[in-house]
Amino acid sequence: AQTVTQSQPEMSVQEAETVTLSCTYDTSENNYYLFWYKQPPSRQMILVIRQEAYKQQNATENRFSVNFQKAAKSFSLKISDSQLGDTAMYFCAFMKHELKDSNYQLIWGAGTKLIIKP
């Protein structure tokens, strides 16, 4: 069974600093997707970034980028120039994808609480 581990329950950085959130996963699958979701205090779950396992190039979205190490099964999120609005819970998620599957099932990490201090 697939598992996702986020080893940092909570992190705190000063505004404008760079922060990296770690995520490791365990799977025997070759085709899959990885996601980082953000859940601010409003509790709305928002997609931050997505990575396809077959792509070697790391995904980037503005200030957010990932370091995807497939062999090490590691998928860390880097937030550059952090802003107060980045304060939230961040969840790493794994999605297995096979053509025979009828739906997408996400396996979630326990989350990292990120606090950006002014």
Next chain:
Amino acid sequence: SQTIHQWPATLVQPVGSPLSLECTVEGTSNPNLYWYRQAAGRGLQLLFYSIGIGQISSEVPQNLSASRPQDRQFILSSKKLLLSDSGFYLCAWTLPVGTGVTEAFFGQGTRLTVV
């Protein structure tokens, strides 16, 4: 554009009372629909998913049930709530497998407190 509506936002119910949480999706057809539960400070646990009207799959045995009476409507129910049913419930949707779009989109959630 697609939107997802989930209600109510908060709910306080006594033990033994029934439950009905509703989720509707607009702007898309034949979505896959999901109900998740999130315990405080934890990740999400998949409760049910549906790939079509009347087609429900349960991931964990529990006191809850789900129904999909219409293509874009997903309902989470219970006949008699337990204290352990308290939590934050999230509805989500994805496009069907094979469309190439894999992101899950979430409703705003329902905070359920059973007293």
